[in-house]
Amino acid sequence: MEDLTGKVAFVTGAASGIGLALAQGFAKEGAKVVLADIEADALKKAEGDLLASGAEVVAVQCDVSDPASVAAAADRSIEAFGKVHILCNNAGVAPAGEIDQTTPDDWKWCLGVNLMGAVHGIQSFVPKIKEQGEGGHVVNTASIAGLMALPTLGIYTATKYAVVGISETLRAELAPAGIGVSVLCPSFVKTRLHEGHRNRPAELGASPEEPNEFMAQMLAVATEPSVIAERVIRGIKRGDFYILPHTDVKAGVEARANEILAAFDLD
Numbered sequence: 522m523e524d525l526t527g528k529v530a531f532v533t534g535a536a537s538g539i540g541l542a543l544a545q546g547f548a549k550e551g552a553k554v555v556l557a558d559i560e561a562d563a564l565k566k567a568e569g570d571l572l573a574s575g576a577e578v579v580a581v582q583c584d585v586s587d588p589a590s591v592a593a594a595a596d597r598s599i600e601a602f603g604k605v606h607i608l609c610n611n612a613g614v615a616p617a618g619e620i621d622q623t624t625p626d627d628w629k630w631c632l633g634v635n636l637m638g639a640v641h642g643i644q645s646f647v648p649k650i651k652e653q654g655e656g657g658h659v660v661n662t663a664s665i666a667g668l669m670a671l672p673t674l675g676i677y678t679a680t681k682y683a684v685v686g687i688s689e690t691l692r693a694e695l696a697p698a699g700i701g702v703s704v705l706c707p708s709f710v711k712t713r714l715h716e717g718h719r720n721r722p723a724e725l726g727a728s729p730e731e732p733n734e735f736m737a738q739m740l741a742v743a744t745e746p747s748v749i750a751e752r753v754i755r756g757i758k759r760g761d762f763y764i765l766p767h768t769d770v771k772a773g774v775e776a777r778a779n780e781i782l783a784a785f786d787l788d
């Protein structure tokens with residue numbers, strides 16, 4: 522998809538961080554944007570700021586862990602703009618803690634948002650994009666934690682490996698329909714990810730490890746989300762599958778791949 526002018530993009534987690542930067546980037550490209558997020562006030566502010574800049578946007582409050590909520594957001598998108606061409610499954614949370622210290626509710630929350638959120642997006646939007654017959658593009662936000670394991674982020678790592686996995690599957694499944702797929706795997710980005718507990722449903726209780734001070738320090742000096750959004754937009758235009766904005770983590774991925782390859786040749 523070389524020209525995004527007039528295209529319609531649906532972005533989850535659009536009220537903050539990478540999702541907001543994606544929405545701003547798409548708007549700059551002349552695309553219409555549906556902003557979806559669970560956080561009502563931040564969503565309203567993002568919508569107001571983008572409208573004030575002259576962008577064509579609508580906001581839809583949506584909980585990506587709830588399939589009915591995502592399906593309703595897909596219907597609202599079509600109602601607002603008639604079509605959808607770009608789906609960004611980006612909303613995510615990152616509860617911390619060593620695996621043996623995590624709770625079933627930690628898993629339920631993080632799997633629900635990070636993995637099932639992407640699945641719900643695919644199930645609600647891809648049939649509509651296929652039916653339009655104009656091609657399209659799906660961007661799933663994974664993480665570098667989808668390509669190498671990070672201690673104390675076991676749940677998060679599990680969800681992000683899964684997002685990489687479903688993205689690889691989806692690429693093969695959607696190629697015949699002319700729909701591109703990308704999986705975004707950044708390292709640290711300056712966002713509010715370390716404060717993700719702000720959106721944890723009350724019925725799933727509090728996470729003992731929140732807020733994550735280590736992550737807060739790393740994110741404070743990390744890459745600006747706008748830089749990540751530029752890489753995603755370039756990736757959509759070029760048809761890049763893996764979008765890997767941070768070269769400083771390449772050695773970690775290489776070491777893992779080499780260990781796997783070497784294991785094939787063990788006696």
Ligand SMILES: NC(=O)c1ccc[n+]([C@@H]2O[C@H](COP(=O)([O-])OP(=O)(O)OC[C@H]3O[C@@H](n4cnc5c(N)ncnc54)[C@H](O)[C@@H]3O)[C@@H](O)[C@H]2O)c1
Nearest residue numbers: 534537538539559560584585612613664709710712713714
């Ligand atoms: N910040 C990083 O260092 C980093 C690195 C790699 C990957 N990521 C990924 O980037 C994505 C975006 O996160 P971010 O860093 O911008 O964090 P962020 O907290 O700034 O933004 C995440 C957004 O998702 C929304 N959200 C949370 N739960 C939701 C739900 N159930 N339904 C709908 N929206 C929900 C939040 O309200 C928030 O607006 C996540 O998938 C995250 O895992 C972030």
